[in-house]
Amino acid sequence: MLHIEFTTDLGARVTVDVENATQLLDTQRQYGRLGWTSGDIPSGGYQFPLDNESDFDWHLIGARKWTSPDGEELVIHKGHAYRRRELEAVDSRKMKLPAAVKYSRGAKSTDPEHIREKSDGEFEYVTLAIFRGGKRQERYATPNRPAASTQNAPAQTTARPAPTRPAPTQPRPAPARADDEPPF
DSSP: OEEEEEEOTTSOEEEEEESSGGGHHHHHHHHHTTTOBSSOOOTTOEEEOGGGGGGBOGGGGTEEEEEOTTSOEEEEETTEEEEEEEEOOEESSSOEEOOEEEEEEEOOTTSOGGGEEEOSTTOEEEEEEEEESSOOOGGGBOTTOOOGGGTTSOOOOOOOOOOOOOOOSSOOOOOOOGGGSOOO
16 A cells, blocks of 8 residues: 655645555546645756656646636646746757756745756746656656647547546536636
8 A cells, every 4th residue: 555645735734545556646636636736846846758748737746737817828836827938959068958848937035945946147946847858658648638749649448447436415516627717
Protein backbone atom coordinates (compact mmCIF):
# COMPACT_ATOMS: atom_id res chain seq x y z
CA MET A 1 0.00 0.00 0.00
CA LEU A 2 1.27 3.46 -0.94
CA HIS A 3 0.46 6.67 0.93
CA ILE A 4 0.23 10.07 -0.77
CA GLU A 5 0.08 13.23 1.31
CA PHE A 6 -1.95 16.01 -0.29
CA THR A 7 -2.35 19.61 0.78
CA THR A 8 -5.88 20.82 0.10
CA ASP A 9 -6.60 24.18 -1.47
CA LEU A 10 -7.36 25.42 2.07
CA GLY A 11 -4.08 24.13 3.52
CA ALA A 12 -5.23 20.96 5.29
CA ARG A 13 -2.98 17.92 5.01
CA VAL A 14 -4.71 14.71 3.93
CA THR A 15 -3.17 11.26 3.48
CA VAL A 16 -4.66 9.03 0.80
CA ASP A 17 -3.91 5.31 0.48
CA VAL A 18 -3.27 3.86 -2.98
CA GLU A 19 -3.21 0.10 -3.47
CA ASN A 20 -0.44 0.02 -6.08
CA ALA A 21 1.78 2.21 -8.24
CA THR A 22 -0.45 1.81 -11.32
CA GLN A 23 -3.17 3.81 -9.52
CA LEU A 24 -0.83 6.60 -8.41
CA LEU A 25 -1.29 9.01 -11.33
CA ASP A 26 -5.07 8.45 -11.44
CA THR A 27 -5.23 9.34 -7.73
CA GLN A 28 -3.14 12.47 -8.30
CA ARG A 29 -5.50 13.47 -11.14
CA GLN A 30 -8.57 12.86 -8.99
CA TYR A 31 -7.45 15.04 -6.10
CA GLY A 32 -5.59 17.50 -8.35
CA ARG A 33 -8.95 18.39 -9.96
CA LEU A 34 -9.89 19.78 -6.54
CA GLY A 35 -6.75 21.92 -6.48
CA TRP A 36 -4.97 19.63 -4.02
CA THR A 37 -1.21 19.28 -4.42
CA SER A 38 1.08 16.43 -3.49
CA GLY A 39 4.37 18.26 -3.40
CA ASP A 40 6.14 21.58 -3.59
CA ILE A 41 7.37 23.20 -6.78
CA PRO A 42 10.97 22.06 -7.28
CA SER A 43 13.76 24.54 -7.95
CA GLY A 44 13.52 25.44 -11.65
CA GLY A 45 9.96 24.08 -11.85
CA TYR A 46 8.64 20.68 -12.86
CA GLN A 47 10.44 19.29 -15.93
CA PHE A 48 8.44 17.58 -18.71
CA PRO A 49 9.09 16.63 -22.36
CA LEU A 50 8.21 19.35 -24.89
CA ASP A 51 5.92 16.95 -26.79
CA ASN A 52 3.67 16.77 -23.69
CA GLU A 53 2.98 20.51 -23.51
CA SER A 54 -0.04 20.63 -25.85
CA ASP A 55 -2.14 18.11 -23.90
CA PHE A 56 -0.46 18.05 -20.50
CA ASP A 57 -2.83 17.09 -17.67
CA TRP A 58 -2.36 19.97 -15.23
CA HIS A 59 -4.45 18.14 -12.62
CA LEU A 60 -1.42 15.90 -11.97
CA ILE A 61 0.19 18.80 -10.08
CA GLY A 62 -3.02 20.32 -8.69
CA ALA A 63 -3.25 23.02 -11.37
CA ARG A 64 -5.69 23.90 -14.13
CA LYS A 65 -5.84 26.00 -17.28
CA TRP A 66 -7.87 29.19 -17.21
CA THR A 67 -8.57 31.89 -19.77
CA SER A 68 -8.58 35.46 -18.45
CA PRO A 69 -11.27 37.94 -19.48
CA ASP A 70 -8.62 39.41 -21.84
CA GLY A 71 -8.32 36.02 -23.58
CA GLU A 72 -4.90 35.14 -22.16
CA GLU A 73 -4.47 31.44 -21.35
CA LEU A 74 -2.97 30.93 -17.90
CA VAL A 75 -2.32 28.03 -15.55
CA ILE A 76 -3.62 28.45 -11.99
CA HIS A 77 -1.70 26.68 -9.22
CA LYS A 78 -2.22 27.35 -5.50
CA GLY A 79 -3.89 30.69 -6.27
CA HIS A 80 -1.09 31.97 -8.52
CA ALA A 81 -1.44 32.58 -12.26
CA TYR A 82 1.42 31.36 -14.49
CA ARG A 83 1.90 32.66 -18.04
CA ARG A 84 3.00 30.58 -21.01
CA ARG A 85 6.33 31.70 -22.48
CA GLU A 86 8.06 30.25 -25.51
CA LEU A 87 11.83 30.09 -25.21
CA GLU A 88 14.01 29.90 -28.30
CA ALA A 89 16.81 27.39 -28.62
CA VAL A 90 20.20 28.56 -27.33
CA ASP A 91 23.35 27.56 -29.18
CA SER A 92 26.44 29.34 -27.90
CA ARG A 93 29.93 28.38 -26.83
CA LYS A 94 28.82 28.37 -23.20
CA MET A 95 25.45 26.67 -23.50
CA LYS A 96 23.26 24.58 -25.83
CA LEU A 97 19.58 24.26 -25.03
CA PRO A 98 16.66 23.17 -27.23
CA ALA A 99 13.54 25.32 -27.59
CA ALA A 100 11.18 25.16 -24.63
CA VAL A 101 7.81 26.28 -23.28
CA LYS A 102 7.82 27.63 -19.75
CA TYR A 103 5.00 28.55 -17.37
CA SER A 104 6.17 31.21 -14.93
CA ARG A 105 5.14 34.29 -12.92
CA GLY A 106 6.79 37.16 -11.13
CA ALA A 107 8.22 36.20 -7.74
CA LYS A 108 6.72 37.53 -4.52
CA SER A 109 8.46 38.32 -1.26
CA THR A 110 6.64 35.36 0.33
CA ASP A 111 8.08 32.83 -2.15
CA PRO A 112 10.76 30.50 -0.77
CA GLU A 113 14.25 31.51 -1.86
CA HIS A 114 14.99 28.13 -3.52
CA ILE A 115 12.25 28.57 -6.17
CA ARG A 116 13.09 32.19 -7.08
CA GLU A 117 15.07 32.69 -10.24
CA LYS A 118 16.80 35.85 -11.38
CA SER A 119 16.53 37.15 -14.92
CA ASP A 120 18.38 40.00 -16.55
CA GLY A 121 18.18 42.96 -14.21
CA GLU A 122 16.65 42.78 -10.75
CA PHE A 123 13.44 40.98 -11.74
CA GLU A 124 12.82 37.58 -10.10
CA TYR A 125 10.35 34.94 -11.24
CA VAL A 126 9.02 31.50 -10.28
CA THR A 127 8.75 28.69 -12.83
CA LEU A 128 5.91 26.21 -12.34
CA ALA A 129 6.80 23.93 -15.26
CA ILE A 130 9.12 23.82 -18.23
CA PHE A 131 8.62 21.61 -21.28
CA ARG A 132 11.90 20.92 -23.11
CA GLY A 133 13.32 18.08 -25.20
CA GLY A 134 12.78 14.53 -24.01
CA LYS A 135 10.50 11.79 -25.26
CA ARG A 136 6.72 12.10 -24.97
CA GLN A 137 5.22 10.39 -21.90
CA GLU A 138 1.59 9.29 -22.44
CA ARG A 139 1.11 9.08 -18.67
CA TYR A 140 1.32 12.91 -18.50
CA ALA A 141 -1.33 13.47 -21.18
CA THR A 142 -4.92 14.41 -20.38
CA PRO A 143 -6.86 11.10 -20.40
CA ASN A 144 -9.26 10.47 -23.31
CA ARG A 145 -7.94 13.44 -25.28
CA PRO A 146 -5.75 12.97 -28.35
CA ALA A 147 -2.43 14.78 -28.44
CA ALA A 148 -2.07 17.55 -31.01
CA SER A 149 0.65 15.61 -32.83
CA THR A 150 -1.27 12.30 -32.79
CA GLN A 151 -4.81 13.38 -33.73
CA ASN A 152 -4.79 11.18 -36.83
CA ALA A 153 -3.53 8.14 -34.95
CA PRO A 154 -5.97 5.31 -34.17
CA ALA A 155 -7.78 5.63 -30.86
CA GLN A 156 -6.41 3.70 -27.94
CA THR A 157 -8.49 0.70 -26.98
CA THR A 158 -7.36 0.39 -23.38
CA ALA A 159 -10.44 0.90 -21.23
CA ARG A 160 -10.23 2.25 -17.71
CA PRO A 161 -12.76 1.05 -15.17
CA ALA A 162 -15.17 3.77 -14.14
CA PRO A 163 -15.02 4.78 -10.47
CA THR A 164 -17.89 3.38 -8.47
CA ARG A 165 -20.06 5.90 -6.69
CA PRO A 166 -23.35 5.49 -4.88
CA ALA A 167 -26.35 6.68 -6.87
CA PRO A 168 -27.69 10.04 -5.67
CA THR A 169 -31.07 9.98 -3.99
CA GLN A 170 -32.22 13.13 -5.78
CA PRO A 171 -31.20 14.53 -9.15
CA ARG A 172 -28.41 17.08 -8.88
CA PRO A 173 -27.71 19.94 -11.27
CA ALA A 174 -24.66 19.47 -13.46
CA PRO A 175 -21.55 20.88 -11.75
CA ALA A 176 -19.89 23.93 -13.30
CA ARG A 177 -16.79 23.15 -15.31
CA ALA A 178 -13.62 24.08 -13.45
CA ASP A 179 -12.20 25.69 -16.60
CA ASP A 180 -15.04 28.25 -16.61
CA GLU A 181 -14.64 29.35 -13.01
CA PRO A 182 -12.61 32.43 -12.14
CA PRO A 183 -9.32 31.56 -10.43
CA PHE A 184 -9.91 33.53 -7.24
